[in-house]
Amino acid sequence: MHDIRAIRDNPDAFDRDLARRGLAPLSAELIALDEARKSSVSAAQANQERRNALAKEIGGAKKAKDEARAAALMAEVAALKAAEPALKAAEGEADRAFAEKLAAIPNRPKPDVPDGADEHGNVLYRSHASTRERLTEGKEHFELGEACGLMDFESAAKLSGSRFVVLKGQLARLERALGQFMLDLHTQEHGYLEVAPPVLVRDEAMFGTAQLPKFEDDQFAIVDGSSLRKVYDAFASMRAAGNGRSGAEFISDDVRDWMDQSRRWLIPTAEVPLTNLVRESILREEELPLRFTALTPCFRAEAGAAGRDTRGMLRQHQFNKVEMVSITTPEESANEHERMLTCAEAVLKKLDLPYRVMTLCTGDMGFASQKTYDIEVWVPGQRTHREISSCSVCGEFQARRMNARYRGKDGKPAYVHTLNGSGVAVGRALIAVMENYQNPDGSITIPSVLHPYMGGLNRIEGAR
Structure with missing residues (x-):
């Protein structure tokens, strides 16, 4: 895994090392993905911070018996709460995209490694x-x-x-x-x-x-017998249904989780x-x-x-x-x-x-x-x-x-x-x-x- 800070500090050197590996430049894409990840984290944090601030304002409005203001603030809280799942999903997706891209890039060769294609x-x-x-x-x-x-x-x-x-x-x-x-x-x-x-x-x-x-x-890769049986049962259901759906659609999230945990x-x-x-x-x-x-x-x-x-x-x-x-x-x-x-x-x-x-x-x-x-x-x-x-x-x-x-x-x-x-x-x-x-x-x-x-x-x- 690479250090994104080192890539940010010297993107040209990172791209030159990748070129020695026969790869196209990737620093700009990685930095953009990292920016998107940071933005999604900031958006989720801002949502939570605003909700925390509104909670105090609602308490003050109720104490002042300003029911109209309290209701308006509570409506804003409800809207922020409704937006939270989408913000968390965006944060997770941005983090996943960045991590997957970074994990797929090979190590940088040392300067004394000879260049060559094979x-x-x-x-x-x-x-x-x-x-x-x-x-x-x-x-x-x-x-x-x-x-x-x-x-x-x-x-x-x-x-x-x-x-x-x-x-x-x-x-x-x-x-x-x-x-x-x-x-x-x-x-x-x-x-x-x-x-x-x-x-x-x-x-x-x-x-x-x-x-x-x-x-x-x-x-x-291996999975235990009980997990494999669940997969067999899922495909048996697919054949019995006979509706042309793919086997993957018949494998439930529970079965997938079971396989991932037992693999x-x-x-x-x-x-x-x-x-x-x-x-x-x-x-x-x-x-x-x-x-x-x-x-x-x-x-x-x-x-x-x-x-x-x-x-x-x-x-x-x-x-x-x-x-x-x-x-x-x-x-x-x-x-x-x-x-x-x-x-x-x-x-x-x-x-x-x-x-x-x-x-x-x-x-x-x-x-x-x-x-x-x-x-x-x-x-x-x-x-x-x-x-x-x-x-x-x-x-x-x-x-x-x-x-x-x-x-x-x-x-x-x-x-x-x-x-x-x-x-x-x-x-x-x-x-x-x-x-x-x-x-x-x-x-x-x-x-x-x-x-x-x-x-x-x-x-x-x-x-x-």
Whole structure:
């Protein structure tokens, strides 16, 4: 969320930043909407103030036994009272229009973010080679997994449809080992606090981290059975009536309210619950930075990814990921961003995987991000690099949406800065290990750092 005062103070700078994101100027429209909002508030307040003043005048007129004046004043009060619902409705509508417009605008990029329209504008930040000889080609992970009978997409499709997988045996254990290894690394060496958060969250939490409202189509929402039954009953009434009215007209306000209250969202990333741990709070500066990490399942509808990466585990509706979140002061957020990136890189270094770090351009950054680094691991089966971690600094953008603040040395509350990063995506780490550690016979060597998590097993045998 943006600060309307900052937009008013320097509208040209705001529009220039939006232009870097490929957006048309919006400052004039936002300022006009804010003026309309203020006017509607003033009109409602003036109505109430006039009514309060008239109440005193009516008392004076009655005390003076001036019945005619008292009656005239009471008539004016009645007119003002009758106008109140319309004024309140106008105030609510103006506030809604302003809030919706502001909430739909992405974060402003930092000055050092490269300009560009898409991923082709991203800039190499640094790269890292593995100590082993880098494979330049090989089988893809699903070929290896299916050949050894431990990666089953067919059964997953019977259970849940496309973009799911069933892992078995040693591959299932390898995925579990990767997640546990990452959690241990971040908690024991990097100072993150492990959290086991809910994976179902309310609208407010999704709004706070900016998944809502813009990216609603990419999320999975659920409602409880009783709410769903009310919807079914409403549509059954529609069919029974047979009068051509739409189903929406048959869903009462009570049903809508029930659905809104019971609806939860499956988290697309643990960034959502971890960042929202500080929502609607005022922290002490000495508490900062707060660093959280969690290993959770993540759920994404991938509505905008039709036809992309349909084979294998690269783009799934459900996957596991270790997430890192930092809450810090504005002065330290840039340093914290570099630190978070280093923590994510440490995972790949210990796994001895080749990777590169890209600074994302303005056209490829996430909605809430001021600046993002993507870590892209080498996958020889595709002969390319694929994203395995994304580390972003969001400034106060999310904090404003969550009303998350801290009290500085001057005693005044200010918005915290939030950061998030994958530490890393477990499924993609599994892919990278399988493809980079594959052997000519189809077996997969297990990285030495994972041996303790695999009960000493150092190799997954291929098909015989």
